[in-house]
Amino acid sequence: xxxxxxxxxxxxxxxxxxxxxxxxxxxxxxxxxxxxxxxxxxxxxxxxxxxxxxxxxxxxxxxxxxxxxxxxxxxxxxxxxxxxxxxxxxxxxxxxxxxxxxxxxxxxxxxxxxxxxxxxxxxxxxxxxxxxxxxxxxxxxxxxxxxxxxxxxxxxxxxxxxxxxxxxxxxxxxxxxxxxxxxxxxxxxxxxxxxxxxxxxxxxxxxxxxxxxxxx
Amino acid sequence: xxxxxxxxxxxxxxxxxxxxxxxxxxxxxxxxxxxxxxxxxxxxxxxxxxxxxxxxxxxxxxxxxxxxxxxxxxxxxxxxxxxxxxxxxxxxxxxxxxxxxxxxxxxxxxxxxxxxxxxxxxxxxxxxxxxxxxxxxxxxxxxxxxxxxxxxxxxxxxxxxxxxxxxxxxxxxxxxxxxxxxxxxxxxxxxxxxxxxxxxxxxxxxxxxxxxxxxx
Amino acid sequence: xxxxxxxxxxxxxxxxxxxxxxxxxxxxxxxxxxxxxxxxxxxxxxxxxxxxxxxxxxxxxxxxxxxxxxxxxxxxxxxxxxxxxxxxxxxxxxxxxxxxxxxxxxxxxxxxxxxxxxxxxxxxxxxxxxxxxxxxxxxxxxxxxxxxxxxxxxxxxxxxxxxxxxxxxxxxxxxxxxxxxxxxxxxxxxxxxxxxxxxxxxxxxxxxxxxxxxxx
Amino acid sequence: xxxxxxxxxxxxxxxxxxxxxxxxxxxxxxxxxxxxxxxxxxxxxxxxxxxxxxxxxxxxxxxxxxxxxxxxxxxxxxxxxxxxxxxxxxxxxxxxxxxxxxxxxxxxxxxxxxxxxxxxxxxxxxxxxxxxxxxxxxxxxxxxxxxxxxxxxxxxxxxxxxxxxxxxxxxxxxxxxxxxxxxxxxxxxxxxxxxxxxxxxxxxxxxxxxxxxxxx
Numbered sequence: 001x002x003x004x005x006x007x008x009x010x011x012x013x014x015x016x017x018x019x020x021x022x023x024x025x026x027x028x029x030x031x032x033x034x035x036x037x038x039x040x041x042x043x044x045x046x047x048x049x050x051x052x053x054x055x056x057x058x059x060x061x062x063x064x065x066x067x068x069x070x071x072x073x074x075x076x077x078x079x080x081x082x083x084x085x086x087x088x089x090x091x092x093x094x095x096x097x098x099x100x101x102x103x104x105x106x107x108x109x110x111x112x113x114x115x116x117x118x119x120x121x122x123x124x125x126x127x128x129x130x131x132x133x134x135x136x137x138x139x140x141x142x143x144x145x146x147x148x149x150x151x152x153x154x155x156x157x158x159x160x161x162x163x164x165x166x167x168x169x170x171x172x173x174x175x176x177x178x179x180x181x182x183x184x185x186x187x188x189x190x191x192x193x194x195x196x197x198x199x200x201x202x203x204x205x206x207x208x209x210x211x212x213x214x215x216x
Numbered sequence: 217x218x219x220x221x222x223x224x225x226x227x228x229x230x231x232x233x234x235x236x237x238x239x240x241x242x243x244x245x246x247x248x249x250x251x252x253x254x255x256x257x258x259x260x261x262x263x264x265x266x267x268x269x270x271x272x273x274x275x276x277x278x279x280x281x282x283x284x285x286x287x288x289x290x291x292x293x294x295x296x297x298x299x300x301x302x303x304x305x306x307x308x309x310x311x312x313x314x315x316x317x318x319x320x321x322x323x324x325x326x327x328x329x330x331x332x333x334x335x336x337x338x339x340x341x342x343x344x345x346x347x348x349x350x351x352x353x354x355x356x357x358x359x360x361x362x363x364x365x366x367x368x369x370x371x372x373x374x375x376x377x378x379x380x381x382x383x384x385x386x387x388x389x390x391x392x393x394x395x396x397x398x399x400x401x402x403x404x405x406x407x408x409x410x411x412x413x414x415x416x417x418x419x420x421x422x423x424x425x426x427x428x429x430x431x432x
Numbered sequence: 433x434x435x436x437x438x439x440x441x442x443x444x445x446x447x448x449x450x451x452x453x454x455x456x457x458x459x460x461x462x463x464x465x466x467x468x469x470x471x472x473x474x475x476x477x478x479x480x481x482x483x484x485x486x487x488x489x490x491x492x493x494x495x496x497x498x499x500x501x502x503x504x505x506x507x508x509x510x511x512x513x514x515x516x517x518x519x520x521x522x523x524x525x526x527x528x529x530x531x532x533x534x535x536x537x538x539x540x541x542x543x544x545x546x547x548x549x550x551x552x553x554x555x556x557x558x559x560x561x562x563x564x565x566x567x568x569x570x571x572x573x574x575x576x577x578x579x580x581x582x583x584x585x586x587x588x589x590x591x592x593x594x595x596x597x598x599x600x601x602x603x604x605x606x607x608x609x610x611x612x613x614x615x616x617x618x619x620x621x622x623x624x625x626x627x628x629x630x631x632x633x634x635x636x637x638x639x640x641x642x643x644x645x646x647x648x
Numbered sequence: 649x650x651x652x653x654x655x656x657x658x659x660x661x662x663x664x665x666x667x668x669x670x671x672x673x674x675x676x677x678x679x680x681x682x683x684x685x686x687x688x689x690x691x692x693x694x695x696x697x698x699x700x701x702x703x704x705x706x707x708x709x710x711x712x713x714x715x716x717x718x719x720x721x722x723x724x725x726x727x728x729x730x731x732x733x734x735x736x737x738x739x740x741x742x743x744x745x746x747x748x749x750x751x752x753x754x755x756x757x758x759x760x761x762x763x764x765x766x767x768x769x770x771x772x773x774x775x776x777x778x779x780x781x782x783x784x785x786x787x788x789x790x791x792x793x794x795x796x797x798x799x800x801x802x803x804x805x806x807x808x809x810x811x812x813x814x815x816x817x818x819x820x821x822x823x824x825x826x827x828x829x830x831x832x833x834x835x836x837x838x839x840x841x842x843x844x845x846x847x848x849x850x851x852x853x854x855x856x857x858x859x860x861x862x863x864x
Contacts, residue, residue, distance in 0.1 A: 023710040023756065042430070056710060062671040062750065064743060095712060096759055096799045097574020101752035102710065108671065108743045121409065126377055139600055142529020143575035146366035149375060150358055151744045153365060158417065159375040161342055161426060164366075168571055168603045172618040186604040192430030193337065200427055201374065204420045210377060211416055214258070214408030239494040239540065272494060278455040278534065280527060311496060311540045312583045313790020318494065320533035324455065327528055355816055358745020359791035367528045384787055387816045388834040402820040474862070553841065558809055574798055581801060582794035582812075590849065591797060591807040593774055593858060624862030625769065632859055633806065636852045642809060643848055646690070646840030 014202055016043045017085035018052040018133075019078070021092040021103035025056050031135040031177035032100075035191070036091035038183070039133050039165060042195030048087065048202075053078055055102050062105065066112035066124075075109050086202040087129045088157060090148055094136025094168065099144040107151040114155055121213025123156040129202040130157035131194050134166040135177040141166035158205060160197035165190045230418055232259045233301035234268040234349075235294070237308040237319035241272050247351040247393035248316075251407070252307035254399070255349050255381060258411030264303065264418075269294055271318050278321065282328035282340075291325050302418040303345045304373060306364055310352025310384065315360040323367040330371055337429025339372040345418040346373035347410050350382040351393040357382035374421060376413035381406045446634055448475045449517035450484040450565075451510070453524040453535035457488050463567040463609035464532075467623070468523035470615070471565050471597060474627030480519065480634075485510055487534050494537060498544035498556075507541050518634040519561045520589060522580055526568025526600065531576045539583040546587055553645025555588040561634040562589035563626050566598040567609040573598035590637060592629035597622045662850055664691045665733035666700040666781075667726070669740040669751035673704050679783040679815075679825035680748075683839070684739035686831070687781050687813060690843030696735065696850075701726055703750050710753065714760035714772075723757050734850040735777045736805060738796055742784025742816065747792045755799040762803055769861025771804040777850040778805035779842050782814040783825040789814035806853060808845035813838045 018040055022030040033054060040050040058074035068076045082088060092103040113123040120126075130152040134141045145164040153159055167177045167187050234256055238246040249270060256266040274290035284292045298304060308319040329339040346368040350357045361380040369375055383393045383403050450472055454462040465486060472482040490506035500508050514520060524535040545555040562584040566573045577596040585591055599609045599619050666688055670678040681702060688698040706722035716724050730736060740751040761771040778800040782789045793812040801807055815825045815835050831839075 023712070062704060064671070095752075095756045096802065097578070098752060098755075098795060098799075101749045101756055104743075104746060104749035104752050107746075108749055111744055139571055139573045139598075140575070141571050141603065142366055142370075143572070143578075145369075146362040146529070146575075147746060149365035149369060150362035150380075151746075153361075153375050153377060153379040154358075154744065156377045158377050159365060159369050159379075161369060161372045161374050162429075163369040163375075166571075166603055168600075170602050170616070171573065171598055171600045172616070172622070184602070184604070189430065190604070196428075196430045197426055200424075201421075204424055205417075208416075208420055210413055212412075213378075214405065214412045239496070278488060280455070311536075312543055312586065313794070314536060314539075314579060314583075317533045317536035317540055320527075320530060320536050323530075324527045324533055355787055355789045355814075356791070357787045357819065359788070359794075362745070362791075363530060367530075370528065382787075383819045384816075386818050386832070387789065387814055388832070388838070400818070400820070406820070574802075577801075578794040578798035581797035581807060582790055585793075585797060585807050585809060585811040586790075588809045590809050591801050591811075593801060593804045593806050594861075595801040595807075596798075621862065628860075628862045629858055632856075633853075636856055637849075640848075640852055642845055644844075645810075646837065646844045 014048045014087065014199060015085045016040060016048045016050045016087035016089055017081050018089035018091055019106055020052060020054045021100045021106060022054065022056060023093065023100055023102060026054055029178055032091045032093045032133065034178045035133040035135050035165065036089055038191050039089050039131065039195055042192045043087065043199060046195055046199035048199050051081060053081065055106060060105060060109065064108050064111045066109065066116055083124055085128065086206055087198050089131055089133060091133040092144060094134060094140035094144055097140035097143060099147055110151065110155050122210065126156040127205045127209050128157050129198050129205065130159060131198045132164040134164065136168045137174050137176065138169050138171050141168050158201060160201040162190065162193050162197055165194045230264045230303065230415060231301045232256060232264045232266045232303035232305055233297050234305035234307055235322055236268060236270045237316045237322060238270065238272060239309065239316055239318060242270055245394055248307045248309045248349065250394045251349040251351050251381065251383065252305055254407050255305050255411055258408045259303065259415060262411055262415035264415050267297060269297065271322060276321060276325065280324050280327045282325065282332055299340055301344065302422055303414050305347055305349060307349040308360060310350060310356035310360055313356035313359055315363055326367065326371050338426065342372040343421045343425050344373050345414050345421065346375060347414045348380040350380065352384045353390050353392065354385050354387050357384050374417060376417040378406065378409050378413055381410045446480040446519065446631060447517045448472060448480045448482045448519035448521055449513050450521035450523055451538055452484060452486045453532045453538060454486065454488060455525065455532055455534060458486055461610055464523045464525045464565065466610045467565040467567050467597065467599065468521055470623050471521050471563065471627055474624045475519065475631060478627055478631035480631050483513060485513065487538060492537060492541065496540050496543045498541065498548055515556055517560065518638055519630050521563055521565060523565040524576060526566060526572035526576055529572035529575060531579055542583065542587050554642065558588040559637045559641050560589050561630050561637065562591060563630045564596040566596060568600045569606050569608065570601050570603050573600050590633060592633040594622065594625050594629055597626045662696040662735065662847060663733045664688060664696045664698045664735035664737055665729050666737035666739055667754055668700060668702045669748045669754060670702065670704060671741065671748055671750060674702055677826055680739045680741045680781065682826045683781040683783050683813065683815065684737055686839050687737050687779065687843055690840045691735065691847060694843055694847035696847050699729060701729065703754060708753060708757065712756050712759045714757065714764055731772055733776065734854055735846050737779055737781060739781040740792060742782060742788035742792055745788035745791060747795055758799065758803050770858065774804040775853045775857050776805050777846050777853065778807060779846045780812040782812065784816045785822050785824065786817050786819050789816050806849060808849040810838065810841050810845055813842045
């Protein structure tokens with residue numbers, strides 16, 4: 001068993017990046033961005049430096065590699081921010097019960113990390129922690145986090161206990177999360193717990209990285 | 217940041233439980249049991265004590281609570297084994313592109329853990345690690361691990377990088393995993409990596425548990 | 433193009449069977465049964481005779497064949513009712529964002545129909561129409577109907593436009609559909625439309641069956 | 649019951665549109681386009697006129713409305729071709745076990761049809777038939793068709809028996825469908841059956857449209 005002790009540097013150096021997958025370019029308001037910001041705020045309360053990118057504002061090209069695709073592909077610059085982070089917050093709206101096409105595009109680009117494994121058999125995102133934030137008018141949050149967790153674990157992220165915060169309204173209704181008068185308490189406390197767990201797990205995995213992948 | 221050092225007790229005390237969700241009662245052969253056994257063997261190579269339960273051999277009642285449902289419900293005894301374990305290996309066949317009804321029944325019972333949170337806001341499975349093993353004639357492994365990861369994270373398990381090993385054959389073909397002459401190399405090395413990561417993460421989380429859930 | 437004319441027998445002979453996949457045996461109240469009954473009532477308004485089976489009340493064995501599995505398997509008798517029907521109403525609660533384990537068990541048994549194709553390449557359910565009714569406290573209806581539609585189309589059912597009615601509440605809340613004071617209007621009108629479309633399509637396909645499956 | 653008789657015009661006038669959702673712009677080869685072409689060829693054998701659009705070659709903007717979004721949005725022109733068709737063939741590759749981000753983008757734009765219902769309560773695609781064609785190196789076809797069927801039924805398409813043809817290879821392998829030496833026989837005959845059923849159902853629904861949606 002490991003002996004693990006807190007040091008004075010405990011809260012140093014952790015960074016989180018939120019990738020917001022709304023379909024609406026800035027400066028439109030965005031419920032998924034709002035929830036992402038709430039997760040980041042809670043991460044800051046846990047000593048994490050944060051950064052947010054609204055993906056649709058950048059010209060991310062279609063494909064499944066991590067390097068640049070054609071001219072003007074925005075992904076490599078976004079990826080650089082991701083590689084500098086310890087925690088990924090993947091935030092998305094729900095459309096037709098599923099994550100946005102932008103989230104799927106981000107996951108497709110992340111698929112490219114699997115071709116970049118090092119001599120330990122680890123992709124460049126190994127040891128990073130991923131959590132998910134999902135909002136929709138109605139229905140689809142569990143399916144969305146399921147898709148996210150599967151893809152993120154596959155490429156090398158670790159998913160903490162309680163790895164998602166979400167809000168959806170009653171079936172067939174149209175209010176947006178950003179138009180609620182107050183954040184529902186269960187959502188707020190879930191958001192806070194997601195941040196606590198993500199920060200804790202990221203700290204652990206940064207302190208004691210995964211050993212090399214086994215060969216069969 | 218944590219300072220973490222290996223101690224002589226490093227390999228002590230970790231336990232894994234495989235819940236095999238085949239539809240076929242013993243003594244029928246089972247591909248999902250075979251893959252679960254391969255995961256357990258690799259976990260043993262990482263110093264983990266292991267145990268396997270074929271769920272369909274036991275009379276698990278339908279419901280969404282952790283305690284006994286009616287007379288003769290086998291779940292509480294299975295749950296006791298789960299609570300004694302640090303790592304859950306959830307193994308399932310694929311039917312119609314999805315996990316078996318037995319796996320869904322197990323997840324329904326695990327949903328009950330959310331009603332058993334302690335004064336830290338933690339369910340009884342908090343701090344445990346879960347990995348998944350999936351086999352089918354064809355198609356459905358990603359959807360199956362997605363469903364598993366979502367439910368398992370929701371109730372308090374942590375999912376490591378590379379949290380699933382799986383095998384499926386070509387579309388519309390009928391060979392079973394257990395009838396392959398040899399285990400395909402990519403499957404064998406994935407199985408080994410799943411075990412390395414699960415053992416590592418379980419050790420970390422046992423050494424340094426999640427802090428109390430935040431209140432908003 | 434077909435010339436199709438209504439005859440005096442237009443409303444004769446159509447039958448619908450609801451399979452309710454609640455986890456709770458009778459006589460417990462059931463939200464999914466309530467919604468199924470509402471679909472059946474609307475089907476009756478469209479001249480359809482109806483029947484409802486609560487699956488958990490019967491000892492349906494696990495497996496993927498249509499014939500009896502071991503002693504006392506209740507599926508063959510249920511299947512007989514299904515084969516006598518023109519419309520299947522598959523009703524299920526949501527647990528952890530997914531259909532109940534009972535619904536998955538029903539789909540597993542339906543998978544067996546694919547082994548019973550006739551000399552036209554048609555399974556015994558070919559030409560039948562399937563619709564879905566889904567209720568949960570929160571979230572999961574789209575994922576549930578997605579799973580149902582895929583499996584049902586695969587085994588030979590046809591899915592009409594607007595093939596699902598559903599209700600879920602706001603995220604992380606606990607009210608049941610059966611405890612709502614009134615049925616929300618959008619749910620009620622969706623239920624009615626599902627019935628109109630199912631009856632129309634079933635009549636068409638009964639009048640003019642699918643031609644034989646092509647050989648490549 | 650309807651009396652339906654074939655007329656000399658039986659094979660007239662049916663049209664199919666394939667929307668191919670590969671991530672690769674022309675002139676790159678595309679497995680999903682190949683499978684779409686095979687479906688269209690079989691539809692032609694059933695008297696259907698066909699057309700194919702590779703979506704990524706056009707600048708479809710992000711959003712959930714059917715009308716133009718900003719300047720230069722290619723969707724309205726594609727939508728015009730869709731509205732002129734009786735059958736939609738939605739073809740997609742699989743990435744990380746899911747349909748491509750392009751397919752999700754197409755479904756998001758189709759979501760806009762629900763805001764265009766006529767005085768019968770029907771969206772503009774009501775009465776059209778949709779089928780799906782899915783290819784991937786490995787795993788994900790059932791989940792992909794599930795997502796497609798759910799969204800397509802929701803907006804008003806009808807899904808025939810056997811509404812999908814697909815190919816995927818063995819787990820963790822890398823051969824493409826377009827590089828197979830011959831089309832596997834089960835895939836070819838499924839493709840042919842999908843076409844037979846789609847053409848039959850489209851003819852029926854064109855001859856005898858759905859009645860007006862019920863008000864509750």
